[in-house]
Amino acid sequence: MWVREIYQSRQGEGIWTGTYSVFVRLLGCPLRCSYCDTVYARNFPSASDFDIGADLSPEEIAGRVLLLDQPHVVLTGGEPMHSKEITQLTKLLKDFDYKITIETSGIFHADVFCDLMSISPKLSNARPNENQIADVKQHDEYCSKPEVVRKLIGRYNYQLKFVVDTPQDLDEIDAYLDKLPEVIPERILLMPQATDVKTMDEKAKWIIPHCELHGFSYCPRMQIVWYGNKQRT
């Protein structure tokens, strides 16, 4: 499995915000989101790309996680669910009794051991710039898989996290959720698209009332508050 980084930090988003966790960032994601903050982790590496990551077995990854001695582990990316060995990795981690979160865009399904499937379906605000034609084509091909999201929420404890940029996004979220009536409102998190606290607070002013109206949860990005908008390794 190609790994970009393994580090410990606090979970900054979602229902387990604040929990000290080991983060395992796997390489590779077929999407090309406009706001991607982990561009360095989305290319699928080749055997010669040792400068961007390391090719580790699930056993080696679990060994490194164990050394950091935290009860929670977050498998993130890139897109962790695309990896063929994700099942084996989650089984090993569960054998050591970890609380496992998987952060995914909800475009791939896999049989995994997982305590929280944190799904972030992509809205049209994630579409890359029209000038990047190859990126747009690839992104459009993969970005919306509601049938996969339905399967994931049917099988796993989940949260559904939407990145919200403008008030128009709220209508798009409502339309998306109309197709998934089984989703429990409290599991729906609306998170502002922001890279600084000021922008986040501005957007919170119109996102929070919408959450209150629909029984959703507002999801601040606490890692920006705690650490600023920077890579944490």
Ligand code: SF4
């Ligand atoms: S799904 Fe995540 S890792 Fe992939 S391009 Fe979008 S923001 Fe980046």
